[in-house]
Amino acid sequence: MSEPAGLQSGTTAATVELEQLTKRYPGSPQPVVDNVTLTIRAGETAVLVGPSGCGKSTILKMINRLVEPTGGRVRVGGEDVGAMDPVGLRRRIGYVTRASGLFPHMTVAQNIALVPEMSGWPRARIRARVEEMLDLVGLDPVEFRDRHPRGLSGGQRQRVAVARALAADPPVLLMDEPFGAVDPVTRDHLQGELIRVQGELHKTIVFVTHDFDEAIRLGDRIAVLRERSHIAQYDTPESILTNPADDFVSGFAGGGAALKRLSLTRVREVDIAAYPTLTVDDPLQEIFNKLRASVTNEILLLDQRGRPYKWLRRGDLMRAKGSLARAGTLVNDTVPRDATLRDALEAVLTDSAGRVAVTGRRGEYAGVVDVETLMNTVHELLEADRLEAMETRHALEEMRATQTHAEQEGEGGGQMT
Structure with missing residues (x-):
């Protein structure tokens, strides 16, 4: 079976499309994922955020067919993943979980080299790729390549997991709460590293979290999910913070929108x-x-x-x-x-x-x-929020006034008839 064009080695990124995606387990009265349609643009980081049990991890696993959909389909790079060999598909999509999933009996280098070896890469190319990936995630190859996972900290294991997921140069990277099991300081550092790595590689990343602060820090777009993965809002972090679609989104985002927006602006x-x-x-x-x-x-x-x-x-x-x-x-x-x-x-x-x-x-x-x-920037963000809120309020007032005027004219016309 030939490798799909959208998933060929060296492809920088690929669009991911979910089309009426549904997952229902036998004996369950309601589907876990119910008719989800969503497009994730090539090269963007899309974060799926929502309450526990809303199906966000199930969506992630249906993209690489660890879970088979009950209905609908997934396209990656324009190709229907349901028509692909699932093993080959998973080799071409990076996957990082909360528990890192490193093989304990293998060294760091062997873990990172796993998919390139299965894909038939030459040894010299694999060695160079291992060095490149360790350097990319901020680990000294000389110090870490021959160590085993048990000798690493939690943060170091997650860095190696990211390096392994990227080793075969996949266009798509799936991340299922990858930093949820580490302490807050390490988590903060790992988030910063992911931002840096994505700034260099521009992969398509689908990231699952229940932490909205993490979502706005990492995401180019955020899908706020209700129960059964119904999409409450799918938009940029700025739009969600300043114009939440409803009370559910507003409550999930929490207060302090202007300060949260500090997570959207980079030092550069x-x-x-x-x-x-x-x-x-x-x-x-x-x-x-x-x-x-x-x-x-x-x-x-x-x-x-x-x-x-x-x-x-x-x-x-x-x-x-x-x-x-x-x-x-x-x-x-x-x-x-x-x-x-x-x-x-x-x-x-x-x-x-x-x-x-x-x-x-x-x-x-x-x-x-x-x-x-920094304080000047905070003031600018607050002022921008204030002006945008005023513009939104004025637009709503004008819309209501126009609607009222139209209704009054309609009633007057009916009386004349």
Whole structure:
């Protein structure tokens, strides 16, 4: 059986279409998934969010035929998955679960190489792909490739699971509450890593969660599901926050829409200041001179790989008697350019100086964002919400007035007749 065009190796992304998709289990009075029609655009992250038991995980499993639909169909890249070999289909769709699903007797490298090996890739290509995938998810290949899952933390196992799911370069990635079993700090980091990885790869991702904050942070579009997967609203996070379709959606989204929208804006979208920097290898006199000339009263010292290392202020070197080892304050927190403004605001608020260093993909220095910039953005979001709410209210009032006028004219016409 030839490989469908939409699922060929190297295809960046593919559209996923659900057409009147239904799943009914024997003996159940109601279907778990009832007549769902939904289109997920190629290259987008679509998040299915809803209460427990609404069928969102069942939808995910019907896409790769771990669960067979009772009715309707799924198309991936224009191809009906019901006509495909299910084993071959699953090899071409990445799948990450809450429990990672790594094989404990295999090394990290063997787990990642599994699908490429089954697909007949040459050994040299597989080795290179394993290294590439570990690097992509932020794990040092030298340190991690020969380790076993039992020797990894929960967050590291999930990173390896993502690397394995992406190893054969699938156009579609299914993620079923992949970060639900890790602690909040690790979960936050993994979400940030997924945002970064998606920014590089542009896969089609279908992500299941019950956490609306996670949904608005990760999703290009969100499907808010009721019981039996009835779609209450399918829209962008911004639209759902500012114009919820009904009370169910509004209640599920919760309050604080303007602050939630901080999760929709990336650090790269705001003004990142260029702080004066030097490296640990620069002469002390040059560091002195730059500190004296700095209008910010401080400089950022970078390590030998160009990563933020220490904040140095005037007087630090004098108090430390000219020794860089004892001078300044270590950089304890940074945010990547793909981080959300919410991440940046949390980092800034825990820093007494009210700023945080911004980094690139490999941790290299990219600039600094401060509390003033972030607060200005918050005010802009609040003002945008206020104006949009006013426009919506005025539009509704005009629509009601027009409707009332038309009804009155209709009644008058009837009397004349």
